[in-house]
Amino acid sequence: MILIGFMGSGKTTIAKLLGAHMGREILDLDEEIVKSSGMAIPEIFAAEGETGFRLREYDVLKALPNQHILATGGGVVTYAASRRLLMEMDQPIIYLHADFPTLYNRIREDMNRPLVKDKESVKKLYEERLDLYRSTSTIEVDATSTPKTIVDQIMQSL
Ligand SMILES: Nc1ncnc2c1ncn2[C@@H]1O[C@H](COP(=O)(O)OP(=O)(O)OP(=O)(O)O)[C@@H](O)[C@H]1O
Numbered sequence: 001m002i003l004i005g006f007m008g009s010g011k012t013t014i015a016k017l018l019g020a021h022m023g024r025e026i027l028d029l030d031e032e033i034v035k036s037s038g039m040a041i042p043e044i045f046a047a048e049g050e051t052g053f054r055l056r057e058y059d060v061l062k063a064l065p066n067q068h069i070l071a072t073g074g075g076v077v078t079y080a081a082s083r084r085l086l087m088e089m090d091q092p093i094i095y096l097h098a099d100f101p102t103l104y105n106r107i108r109e110d111m112n113r114p115l116v117k118d119k120e121s122v123k124k125l126y127e128e129r130l131d132l133y134r135s136t137s138t139i140e141v142d143a144t145s146t147p148k149t150i151v152d153q154i155m156q157s158l
């Protein structure tokens with residue numbers, strides 16, 4: 001199972017709960033990138049730009065085992081080759097959808113997300129990505145409810 005969605009939609013949070021609920025291992029793509037590069041995400045962006053980060057993200061994704069619950073990074077759908085890899089994994093792809101104000105409130109204070117600068121630019125990213133999340137996913141859930149409700153909704157939709 002693969003979780004996609006904008007920053008703050010709860011991919012990491014929900015993957016942990018789902019993993020515990022289903023007794024399955026979880027992997028977090030952002031964490032795997034940090035492990036394999038030995039750099040924090042803001043450091044990768046500073047040294048190599050978003051382009052370098054997307055290439056690393058693709059390489060790590062390509063090497064991951066398929067049977068885990070995978071929490072992706074918020075921008076993985078913006079790189080066509082990574083999007084294709086996700087779709088080829090032949091797993092349910094769950095899109096955690098929330099409105100922009102809810103997401104912005106969750107991520108505004110977190111310095112670990114280099115693409116979160118001024119509110120308008122984050123909103124633009126959100127709008128540009130909506131169609132990508134929808135066309136990449138097989139299931140869409142409402143990510144504004146409580147984590148437990150979201151997990152229940154995902155379990156029912158499988
Ligand atoms: N359903 C929810 N209700 C309330 N708060 C939530 C919910 N899901 C996540 N959060 C909170 O929102 C913040 C971001 O969550 P999380 O890190 O899981 O998002 P993410 O989708 O993995 O983000 P990123 O793309 O940056 O990795 C955290 O502080 C988390 O506790």
Ligand SMILES: O=C(O)C1=C[C@@H](O)[C@@H](O)[C@H](O)C1
Binds near residue numbers: 041072
């Ligand atoms: O939305 C994005 O483009 C990103 C989201 C995070 O999960 C990280 O993958 C990184 O900060 C980029």
Ligand SMILES: [Mg+2]
Binds near residue numbers: 012028030
């Ligand atoms: Mg995350």
